Structure formats: C-alpha cells, structure tokens
Amino acid sequence: xxxxxxxxxxxxxxxxxxxxxxxxxxIREYRFLKxxxxxxxxxxxxxxxxxxxxxxxxxxxxxxxxxxxxxLMLAFxxxxxxxxxxxxxx
Amino acid sequence: MxxxxxxxxxxxxxxxxxxxxxxxxxFLGAYSVLMSAMVFAGAAQFIAIRMIQEGHGVLxxxxxxxxxxxxxxxxxxxxxxxxPGLNRxxxxxxxxxxxDETFALGISERKRDHRFQIKxxxxxxxxxxxxxxxxxxxxxxxxxxxxxxxxxxxxxxxISILVSNIKGNxxxxxxxxxxxxxxxxxxxxxxxxxxxxxxxxxxxxxxxxGS
Numbered sequence: 001x002x003x004x005x006x007x008x009x010x011x012x013x014x015x016x017x018x019x020x021x022x023x024x025x026x027i028r029e030y031r032f033l034k035x036x037x038x039x040x041x042x043x044x045x046x047x048x049x050x051x052x053x054x055x056x057x058x059x060x061x062x063x064x065x066x067x068x069x070x071x072l073m074l075a076f077x078x079x080x081x082x083x084x085x086x087x088x089x090x
Numbered sequence: 091m092x093x094x095x096x097x098x099x100x101x102x103x104x105x106x107x108x109x110x111x112x113x114x115x116x117f118l119g120a121y122s123v124l125m126s127a128m129v130f131a132g133a134a135q136f137i138a139i140r141m142i143q144e145g146h147g148v149l150x151x152x153x154x155x156x157x158x159x160x161x162x163x164x165x166x167x168x169x170x171x172x173x174p175g176l177n178r179x180x181x182x183x184x185x186x187x188x189x190d191e192t193f194a195l196g197i198s199e200r201k202r203d204h205r206f207q208i209k210x211x212x213x214x215x216x217x218x219x220x221x222x223x224x225x226x227x228x229x230x231x232x233x234x235x236x237x238x239x240x241x242x243x244x245x246x247x248x249i250s251i252l253v254s255n256i257k258g259n260x261x262x263x264x265x266x267x268x269x270x271x272x273x274x275x276x277x278x279x280x281x282x283x284x285x286x287x288x289x290x291x292x293x294x295x296x297x298x299x300g301s
Contacts, residue, residue, distance in 0.1 A: 079246020
C-alpha cells in the first residue's frame with residue numbers, strides 16, 4: 001500500500017480511538033469530570049496567549065469582552081480584530 | 091440554528107484548513123483532502139506534515155498523533171456524561187466529529203440535544219474538508235496575515251468558554267493550575283497532564299472549602 005494512504009489510515013485510526021473510547025467507558029466520578037472544560041480550555045488558551053505581547057494583550061481584551069458577554073461569535077470577532085489591529089499598528 | 095452557532099468555527103476552519111491544504115499538497119497532493127476528511131484534527135495534521143518534511147516514518151507520526159490527540163479522551167468523557175442515554179450507533183457517529191472547537195460550541199449550549207451536537211460536528215467537518223480542497227486548488231491567494239489571525243479567533247472562543255465554566259473557587263483553582271502548567275510545558279501531551287493536574291486541584295479545593 002502507498003505510504004500516504006497508510007499514514008492517513010493510521011492517523012485516522014489513532015485519532016478516532018482517542019475520541020470513541022470514552023463513549024464506551026462510563027466514568028461515574030463526576031466530581032473530577034466537571035472540571036474538564038475549565039482545565040482543558042485553560043490548557044489550550046495559556047500557551048497561546050503567553051506566546052507574544054500582541055497575543056497577551058489581545059487575550060486580555062477577549063477576557064474582558066467574554067466577562068461581560070458570553071457570546072462566542074463576539075469573542076471570536078473581538079479576538080481576531082484585536083490581534084489584527086495590534087499586529088498592524090505595532 | 092446549528093448553522094448559526096457553527097459559523098465562527100466554520101469560517102476559521104475554512105481558512106486554517108486552506109493553509110493546511112497549501113502546505114500539505116506539496117507532500118501529499120490530493121491525499122491532503124482525504125486526510126482532512128478522515129482525521130479531522132488540526133493540530134495533529136499540521137504536526138504530521140512537519141514530520142513528513144523532517145523525514146519521519148509512518149509509525150512515528152501515528153504515535154505522535156495519538157499523544158497529541160489524547161486530550162480528546164478528557165473531552166469525550168465529559169461529552170458522554172452529558173448524553174448518558176445515547177445508543178451505540180449515535181455514540182460512534184458523535185465521537186467522530188469531536189474537536190476542541192465542536193466540543194466548545196456544544197457545551198456552551200444550554201439545552202442538551204445530541205442531534206444538535208452531531209450537526210455542529212458535521213458542519214464543521216464539511217468546512218474543514220472544503221477549505222483543504224480550496225487550498226489545494228487555489229494555493230496561496232489569501233494573504234498570509236489573514237491565516238495568521240484566524241487561529242486566535244478560536245483561542246478567543248476558548249477564552250469565552252473558559253470564563254463561562256468558572257463556577258466557583260474550585261473551578262478557578264482548576265483553571266489556574268492547568269493554565270500555569272501548560273504555559274510552561276507547552277502543547278500536545280502537556281495539555282493532558284496540565285488538565286489532569288487542574289482537575290485534581292479543583293477537587294482538592296472543593297474538598298477543603300466545600301465550594
């Protein structure tokens with residue numbers, strides 16, 4: 001088999017495995033599980049906002065916007081416009 | 091309804107996967123589109139291309155992808171806890187489309203409807219696949235600076251989800267511990283370690299303070 005096809009099938013299997021396995025194991029410890037969103041999203045956000053001063057400032061702007069309004073679209077637009085302006089100005 | 095909710099993710103997925111298509115097509119040609127359709131995991135796909143470029147073998151790449159995507163174990167465990175009564179087929183279908191972003195969209199919704207989640211997943215997938223094809227066909231017609239700010243739009247969405255999931259001191263502890271560890275340790279498998287530490291910190295604070 002072509003190595004490209006083998007790579008794609010291998011990657012697809014590995015990725016699907018990480019997604020599907022938890023759907024067949026019932027974890028009753030909701031005490032831990034309820035912290036998944038706060039922990040996972042914090043882990044995804046922090047490496048990205050400490051990457052540069054622009055990202056950090058844009059991140060703080062988004063935090064302020066998100067605090068006032070929980071709308072995802074608004075956060076999204078605030079994020080890209082803040083970063084775009086910071087990068088074009090400085 | 092699902093379409094309206096999915097728009098920010100669909101727009102950014104389109105441009106990010108277009109950037110993926112441009113880079114990946116140099117190594118994989120039209121297979122890039124197949125990869126997007128079958129794998130549907132941004133970080134893993136970009137890492138795979140980097141590793142091909144550096145001359146790594148198939149097995150090394152697949153194992154790296156497994157580690158990078160291990161954070162799905164946490165997100166999907168949480169997702170299943172929201173839909174405990176789902177039948178087997180629906181579990182198999184729903185699991186395929188869970189990404190950081192579709193997970194974020196789904197849990198931010200108040201009402202729990204598995205069909206809504208599945209729609210979000212497949213709308214996002216369709217945008218991811220068509221963006222890859224657009225990158226393959228049209229190449230670099232979109233200015234570089236445009237690609238560069240798009241991923242931050244997703245980070246901004248994650249910030250919003252993070253804020254709305256802070257429901258007390260124990261949640262602050264979870265977020266701070268996870269955030270600090272990941273800021274030092276970086277991405278990939280580190281996200282899982284940081285998250286587990288955060289979850290533990292949350293539970294410890296909960297036991298101490300009762301909140």
